[in-house]
Amino acid sequence: MLFLVRMDVNIPHDLPAEQAEAIKAREKAYAQQLQREGHWRHLWRVAGEYANYSVFDAASNDELHGLLSQLPLFPFMKIQVTPLAQHPSAIA
Ligand SMILES: O=C(O)C[C@H]1C=CC(=O)O1
Numbered sequence: 001m002l003f004l005v006r007m008d009v010n011i012p013h014d015l016p017a018e019q020a021e022a023i024k025a026r027e028k029a030y031a032q033q034l035q036r037e038g039h040w041r042h043l044w045r046v047a048g049e050y051a052n053y054s055v056f057d058a059a060s061n062d063e064l065h066g067l068l069s070q071l072p073l074f075p076f077m078k079i080q081v082t083p084l085a086q087h088p089s090a091i092a
Helices: 017-037 061-069
Strands: 002-009 040-045 051-057 077-084
Touching (some): 051 061, 061 077
Antiparallel strands (some): 002 051, 040 051
16 A cells, blocks of 8 residues: 655754754664665655655555654654555556
């Protein structure tokens, strides 16, 4: 099952910079692991915003929730999920 996911990141200004950088480094490693595993199919920056649009592949809503809730930045993100279905006019 494919899901369009938008993530808006909002790291509190009072979080020490060193801590923020450590969380971002763990986030990058986990994001790249999920991409290698085929769960995180697309990752695009929203131009001009600390946000991304992503496409995830997960077997169920519960699996997707598990993947997203383990993101190190999860406590600092607003996440919107849109389940995707086949479009009858799509050729691929
Ligand atoms: O930068 C972001 O959009 C947030 C998050 C998503 C992947 C990653 O490495 O960080």
